Amino acid sequence: MKTLIKIKPKEYKVGEVVKIDFMAMHPMETGMRKNKDTGEIIPAQYINEVNFMFNDQLITKMVIWESLSVNPLFSISFKVPGEGTLKVIAKDNKGQSVETTQQITPKG
């Protein structure tokens, strides 16, 4: 599972509220689609949990269902308390898990 974290805006100060965009490359299969060649139902595979941590403290916990689009986007706000490490852990219903980190370095 490929992932990407984007902080908007790119430059921010302590105390400022920024947007964190987390994207994951994931098929998000609903379990309702059929394979067009064989007619078999493609089993459901979707991200069901995303946790945003800052310096190992939980900021936002998400429980996700299959209704989100392919390669889903998760966007939240975050008030920058200072320097530290942002960690996003995403899991899917088949047990796949991925951890992505991003350094938070406020200017000024």
Place this chain on the structure above:
Amino acid sequence: MERRSFLKSFGAVAAVCSVGLPQIASADEAKKVVGPNEMSYDNAVAAITGGKPVTPSAKVVVSAPEIAENGAVVPVKVTVESPMTSKDYVKAIHVLASKNSNVRCANIYLTPANGEAYFGTRVKLGGTQDVVAIVEMSDGTFLSAKQNVKVTIGGCG
């Protein structure tokens, strides 16, 4: 004159056919397909609130396009007016699609560290329906808002 009136009536019939047929087809599909996590809207709301009342509120804003050409990727943003302090903050934002097989899309559990109550994502919509946000405040009350999205091509096929 005869030729003209014939063409007119033919055109009207063709228009009815082209509008009518796809709707019938999509309604049939919606009946057939049932996902593994099927849940109705009323059950999902009851599971979230535990039977507590939900008040529609202008503090909650759901922004989604009124018309989505492609139901597979519909951008949805939910913002809630809140100071996000440790005493008064938004505990959770629940995003529901009222007519999907599984109406639940995402449950977002926020903390005061978020600074603002905001969640953005992209959802799949199987047809024209409401995107609903049910918001749980830190004092235990529930607020809601919704936005109707007209979908021209469903996103679950």
